[in-house]
Amino acid sequence: MNLKTLLAERLEVALRDAGAAAASAIVGPATRPEFGDYQANGAMAAAKRLGMKPRDLALRVAEAADLAGIAARCDVTGPGFISLTIDDDCLSEALADGRTEPVGGGERVVIDYSHPNLAKEMQVHHLRSTIIGDAVARVLDALGYDVIRQNHVGDWGTGFGRLVAHLNDTGEDSEALGDLERFYTEASERFANDATFADRARQVVVDLQGGDPATLARWQRYIDISMSHCQAVYERLGVGLEPEHVRGESAYNDDLDGIVEDLEAKGLLTESDGALCAFLPEFKGKDGKIAPIIVRKSDGGYLYHSTDLAAVRHRTQTLHAKRVLYVVDARQGLHFKQLFALARRAAYDAGASLEHHPFGMMLGNDGRPFKTREGSGTRLLDLLDEATVRARRLVEAKNPELDGQQMDRVARAVGIGAVKYADLSKNRTGDYVFDWDAMMSFEGNTAPYLQYAYARIQSLFQRGRVDAAALTGRPAIREAEEHALALQIARFQETLEQVAATVMPHHLCTYLYDLAAAFMRFYERCPVLDSDVRNDRLLLCRHTAATLSRGLDLLGIETVDRM
RNA sequence: GCGCCCGUAGCUCAACUGGACAGAGCAUCGGCCUUCUAAGCCGGCGGUUGAAGGUUCGAGUCCUUCCGGGCGCGCCA
Numbered sequence: 001m002n003l004k005t006l007l008a009e010r011l012e013v014a015l016r017d018a019g020a021a022a023a024s025a026i027v028g029p030a031t032r033p034e035f036g037d038y039q040a041n042g043a044m045a046a047a048k049r050l051g052m053k054p055r056d057l058a059l060r061v062a063e064a065a066d067l068a069g070i071a072a073r074c075d076v077t078g079p080g081f082i083s084l085t086i087d088d089d090c091l092s093e094a095l096a097d098g099r100t101e102p103v104g105g106g107e108r109v110v111i112d113y114s115h116p117n118l119a120k121e122m123q124v125h126h127l128r129s130t131i132i133g134d135a136v137a138r139v140l141d142a143l144g145y146d147v148i149r150q151n152h153v154g155d156w157g158t159g160f161g162r163l164v165a166h167l168n169d170t171g172e173d174s175e176a177l178g179d180l181e182r183f184y185t186e187a188s189e190r191f192a193n194d195a196t197f198a199d200r201a202r203q204v205v206v207d208l209q210g211g212d213p214a215t216l217a218r219w220q221r222y223i224d225i226s227m228s229h230c231q232a233v234y235e236r237l238g239v240g241l242e243p244e245h246v247r248g249e250s251a252y253n254d255d256l257d258g259i260v261e262d263l264e265a266k267g268l269l270t271e272s273d274g275a276l277c278a279f280l281p282e283f284k285g286k287d288g289k290i291a292p293i294i295v296r297k298s299d300g301g302y303l304y305h306s307t308d309l310a311a312v313r314h315r316t317q318t319l320h321a322k323r324v325l326y327v328v329d330a331r332q333g334l335h336f337k338q339l340f341a342l343a344r345r346a347a348y349d350a351g352a353s354l355e356h357h358p359f360g361m362m363l364g365n366d367g368r369p370f371k372t373r374e375g376s377g378t379r380l381l382d383l384l385d386e387a388t389v390r391a392r393r394l395v396e397a398k399n400p401e402l403d404g405q406q407m408d409r410v411a412r413a414v415g416i417g418a419v420k421y422a423d424l425s426k427n428r429t430g431d432y433v434f435d436w437d438a439m440m441s442f443e444g445n446t447a448p449y450l451q452y453a454y455a456r457i458q459s460l461f462q463r464g465r466v467d468a469a470a471l472t473g474r475p476a477i478r479e480a481e482e483h484a485l486a487l488q489i490a491r492f493q494e495t496l497e498q499v500a501a502t503v504m505p506h507h508l509c510t511y512l513y514d515l516a517a518a519f520m521r522f523y524e525r526c527p528v529l530d531s532d533v534r535n536d537r538l539l540l541c542r543h544t545a546a547t548l549s550r551g552l553d554l555l556g557i558e559t560v561d562r563m
Numbered sequence: 564g565c566g567c568c569c570g571u572a573g574c575u576c577a578a579c580u581g582g583a584c585a586g587a588g589c590a591u592c593g594g595c596c597u598u599c600u601a602a603g604c605c606g607g608c609g610g611u612u613g614a615a616g617g618u619u620c621g622a623g624u625c626c627u628u629c630c631g632g633g634c635g636c637g638c639c640a
Contacts, residue, residue, distance in 0.1 A: 004579090028579055031586095041582050048620075078583055079620070117640075157640055191639095249640090275638050285565040285636090297638045304640050331634055333567055360568080360633085367632095398602060426576065430569045431633070437589095438575060442602045444588030445576075452602050460599055498579060510577065513587085524595095524604045563602080 001094045002101070004028070004038065004494040006070060007084060011040050014065035018057060020046035027084075029491075035077060036085035037487050044080040054080030086487060088477040094490035095474070095543040098550030101493055102144025104500070110148045110321040111137050112311075112328070114234075114241055117154035118226035118248075119163050121181050122233050122380040124370055125329075128359050131420050131556060133327035134239045135505040136357075138554045139496050148319055149245040152311060153230075155223050156249035157304070161205035162187035164218055165197065168204075177229045180222060205301050209253055223250075236384055238416060238556050252310035256302045259310050260295060268345055274298030278342050293338045305339060312343045316350035323353045325503055330358035330429060357503040360431035362423075370434045384416060390440055391415030398442075399563060406562065413558040414448050421447035424555055425509035445513045447557055450548060453516035456523065457545040458561040461538075464529040468542045475536035475543075481522040482540060488518045489543050492551065505555060512551045519544045 004027050011025035023046035030039045043058035050057065058080035067074055073085035113133020116122050133149075140147045163180070166187035167173060174180060190197045207215045227246065234241045260276060263269050269276045277292040284290045295306045315321045326336060336356035343349045362370040372382045392411035395402065402410065422439035425446075426432045442448040461468050477483050488511075495511040498504075519541075528537040549559045 026582085028582090031578090031583060035583075039582085044582075044620075054620075081583065115640095154640060159639075273637070277637070283566090283636095287565055289565070289636095291566080291635095292637055294638050299638080301638080303638070307640095330568065332640085334635055335640085337567085358568080394602085399600085427578095428569080428576085433575065435575070441589075446588085448602065449588095452600080456600060456603085463599060495579090502580085506577085507579070510579090510587095517587090520603060521605095523599080527599070529599050563600085 001096070001490065002103075002493045002497065003070070003086060003090075003094060003490055005497075007038055007040065007067070010065050010067055010070065011042070011061060011082065014061040015042065015046055015057075017064060018060050019050055020057070023049075030083060035081065036073060036075070036083040038084040038086070040082040040084065043082060047080065058082055086490075088483060088486075091483065091486040091490055092474040092477055095486060095539075096492070097543055097546035098492065098548075100142045100144075100496060103497060104140065104143045104145030106144065106146050107323075108146040108148065108319065108321050109140055109323045109325065110150055110315045110319055111140070111325045112150045112152050113137070113326075114230075114239075115152040115154060115328070116230055117157075117159060118230075119159060119180055119184055119222050120226075121177060122230060123378045124362060124372065124380050124383050125378070126380060127383070127419075128362065128423055129327050129329065130234075130237065130239055130241070131423060132357075132359060132505060133325075134241065135424055135508070135555045136325065136327065136499065136503050138240065138556065139499045139505070139508065142554055143496055143500050145500070148315075148321065149241060150311075150315070151241055151246045151248070153227070153246055153248035155219075155226075156208070156253065156307065158191075158201060158205050158301075159184070159188075160208065160219055160222070161201040161203075162191045163222065164208075164215060165201040165204045166190060167218075169197070169200075175225060177225055180225065202299055202301065206299065209256075209301060233380055233384075236381070236416070237420070238558065240556070247311075247314075249304070249307040252307045252314070255310040255313070256306050259306055259313070263295060263309075263342075263346055266346055268342065269295065278338075278345075280338070280341050280345070282341060283338060291334065291338070293342055305335070305342075308335075308339050309343060309346070309348060312339065312354065313348040316348060316352045320350075321352050323355065326354075326356045327503070328356060328358065330360050332356070333358055355503070358429050360428055362434045363431050365433065365435060367433075383419065386436075387415035387419045388412055389415075390436060391418065394440060394442070395563065402562065406560075410560050410563045413560050414451060414563065417447035417451060417552070417557040420555065420557055421450075421509065424505045425513075427504055427506045445509065447552075448563075450512050450516045450552060451557075451559055451563060453519050454545055454548045454552075454559045455561060455563045457519070457541045457548075460528055460541060462561075464538075466538055468538070468545070471535065471539050471542055473535065473539065475539040476533065477536075478533065479522075479526055481518075481525045482537075485515075485518045485522045485540055485544065488515045489540075489547050492547050496554070508551060508555060512548060512555075515544065515548060515551070519548075 008025040008027040015023045024042050025040045026042035027040045030036050044054040047054040047057040058076045062074045062076050062082050071084045072087040075083045077083050114130040116126050268278050275294050275298045276296040277294050279290040315324050340354045364370045391414040395410045418439040498507045
């Protein structure tokens with residue numbers, strides 16, 4: 001049940017009856033405890049349009065709204081706020097053990113995330129796209145959207161041209177990704193410093209895009225090696241990307257000639273210095289210059305604008321997406337603005353919503369781009385190793401009674417969870433500071449705090465020899481802490497809908513932190529096992545645990561029963 | 564030069580997209596374990612939301628200008 005939506009619907013009926021036809025009730029959580037659980041702010045804006053006194057309209061709406069069985073109190077406060085307190089019985093009924101309602105109605109959403117560059121190991125800067133995208137995909141799934149994950153891997157650019165050209169020159173070869181990485185670095189160096197090598201590398205790209213069998217075979221081997229590495233990282237991270245979700249740049253190769261022909265037919269392209277470009281007037285700056293979109297290079301090769309255009313067309317016209325979400329680095333903002341603009345001109349968007357959801361860089365404590373340890377390394381696997389080692393040290397210190405296997409499980413859940421949560425809990429479209437001590441401190445808005453709340457509940461069940469699944473009935477709510485806890489649990493659905501609308505998982509993190517904090521207060525104040533109302537409180541515990549666990553699961557974070 | 568993003572407590576971050584007195588954690592000071600995990604709970608201290616104007620009944624949020632910081636801008640992705 002989504003209480004927020006329910007309240008808004010009821011209040012909007014009353015607003016309409018009062019003469020404010022299209023007015024929104026603007027319902028949100030109350031900003032202060034004395035204003036109840038929810039507040040509606042819509043009457044003030046509506047009154048302005050009707051020429052009424054805000055308070056008078058608010059009083060009429062509060063009086064007329066049918067809130068029976070939902071709100072125990074409905075008061076007008078201040079200049080015309082409507083303060084609502086949810087009925088305890090209604091709250092109790094709203095508890096759902098973390099289950100969600102399929103409001104998505106099967107609407108198809110494509111989400112493009114992770115997209116590592118192949119032939120290189122995954123780096124720390126791939127983390128954000130991978131885990132933010134994964135969390136959003138899970139939330140959309142949970143809400144009943146038809147989610148199609150697309151891993152648009154970089155398997156087709158000049159990077160491969162450099163690599164293959166370099167190995168052609170040196171005669172070297174390897175099955176090990178570490179070697180490929182080294183070859184790649186060498187190749188990049190030569191590309192920058194050796195003009196004739198750069199030409200050969202570009203020629204390899206043309207061969208590849210032209211379908212030369214020998215080049216293709218060599219390319220395929222490196223892709224396979226590289227992809228299996230990515231798959232191992234996804235597994236380690238607990239990210240739900242599978243080989244079936246990979247549809248890389250190369251998948252669109254056969255579409256590129258057709259894309260260019262079509263754009264030309266639509267009069268969108270101009271030749272400029274031998275390259276084919278689109279000059280769209282909305283990208284003209286004050287200096288009169290237009291930022292071009294290059295869809296084909298002067299040597300006949302294609303760029304990522306072209307493959308991305310083909311991908312848009314595929315996603316909207318073949319996959320029939322209603323929304324296409326790009327979880328990509330903020331530095332590509334201009335690229336996506338241009339891409340979407342050109343796609344709309346060419347009618348490739350098919351009416352779908354094309355959305356770039358940008359994020360900033362991971363910075364170290366020094367404010368510079370993050371590196372693992374003091375070295376220059378930025379391998380993602382190194383980061384995950386260090387997270388697990390740090391977590392294991394902490395777990396050993398805090399709870400030495402766990403056996404080795406339990407210790408490993410907890411270290412994994414806490415270490416990986418802390419890294420992911422630290423990232424997911426931040427809204428910033430700008431950069432964010434990666435701080436080992438803060439995320440591993442086990443205090444405040446961190447994964448371990450949430451995991452600890454969950455473990456405490458499991459411990460409670462264990463100590464009381466309670467089979468939580470066998471508990472029946474709806475809990476009666478008496479104490480203020482119980483009311484606050486139940487209210488927070490009941491907000492799960494509206495929170496997920498907020499994440500789906502904004503593509504910002506940090507709203508879910510804030511929600512879960514507030515939920516864990518509400519539970520901790522309840523736990524301190526309200527004894528459970530030795531209580532006259534034991535069953536009611538055990539039920540509240542079960543709903544809390546289930547919601548915490550489900551919420552963390554949607555973030556891709558594990559829970560443990562003991563820690 | 565053109566363009567995008569960011570600026571909130573000493574530090575790291577919120578503020579549900581225009582609502583009430585801007586909230587958390589860390590740090591700091593103090594209180595609470597012979598009862599369910601103290602990895603916890605309760606309280607104190609801490610703010611001219613970079614600056615100045617403007618719109619509005621109401622602005623951290625919208626508009627303008629300026630100051631700081633980051634990033635992007637023709638054949639890399």
